[in-house]
Amino acid sequence: xxxxxxxxxxxxxxxxxxxxxxxxxxxxxxxxxxxxxxxxxxxxxxxxxxxxxxxxxxxxxxxxxxxxxxxxxxxxxxxxxxxxxxxxxxxxxxxxxxxxxxxxxxxxxxxxxxxxxxxxxxxxxxxxxxxxxxxxx
Numbered sequence: 001x002x003x004x005x006x007x008x009x010x011x012x013x014x015x016x017x018x019x020x021x022x023x024x025x026x027x028x029x030x031x032x033x034x035x036x037x038x039x040x041x042x043x044x045x046x047x048x049x050x051x052x053x054x055x056x057x058x059x060x061x062x063x064x065x066x067x068x069x070x071x072x073x074x075x076x077x078x079x080x081x082x083x084x085x086x087x088x089x090x091x092x093x094x095x096x097x098x099x100x101x102x103x104x105x106x107x108x109x110x111x112x113x114x115x116x117x118x119x120x121x122x123x124x125x126x127x128x129x130x131x132x133x134x135x136x137x
Contacts, residue, residue, distance in 0.1 A: 017047045020130035023085050023121040026052060031087050031123045038065045038086040042079035043118065050077050065102055067109035074115050081116040085123060093124035095131075103131050 017023065023041065026049075030037045036058040042050040055069045065086075074082045084106060086099075095103075103120045110117040119132035131137045 015049055017041065017043060017049060017083060017118070020119055020121050020128065020133050023083055023119065023130075024123055024128040027085055027087065027121070027123045027128075030054075031125060033087060034089055036087055036089055038069075038084070040070050040073045041083040041085065042074050042077040043081040043083065045080040047081060047118065050079055067106050070106055071109060071113060071115060075113070079115055081118050082110070083119045083121065084117065085119075085121040087123045091125035093122040093127055093129040095122055095129055103137065107137060 015022070024031075026041070027039065030039070037054055038056040038058070039052060040055050041052050044050055051073070053073050055073060056065050070082060070084055073079075084102075099120070099122060103117075106120070107117045117137060119130055119137060121131075122129040
């Protein structure tokens with residue numbers, strides 16, 4: 001019987017997330033949607049993408065998200081880390097107070113359950129905001 005590394009067996013992606021620009025690129029298909037979309041990227045211990053899943057879809061102005069939706073996906077995928085990202089249909093990626101609160105609560109929840117929040121990326125039409133790049137995670 002041929003031996004496989006665990007990553008090969010589960011067909012884990014080959015792309016390692018090294019920066020926020022990669023997340024922006026991975027969000028290219030939803031950044032122009034008219035509704036706010038919240039996505040969780042589940043990563044393995046080497047920060048390779050296991051899955052990219054839309055966890056909520058909101059209205060033109062908002063998307064409600066709770067850490068349980070973020071980390072439910074991560075736990076089910078046996079992720080070691082996550083990157084969260086969402087779109088701002090207005091095109092302006094600057095974070096709102098709600099975005100800041102989600103990031104703060106998700107960071108703490110991740111610490112408690114042992115799944116690192118690597119970044120929170122907010123995607124606008126032609127630019128993005130990264131909490132990690134700004135030293136806020």
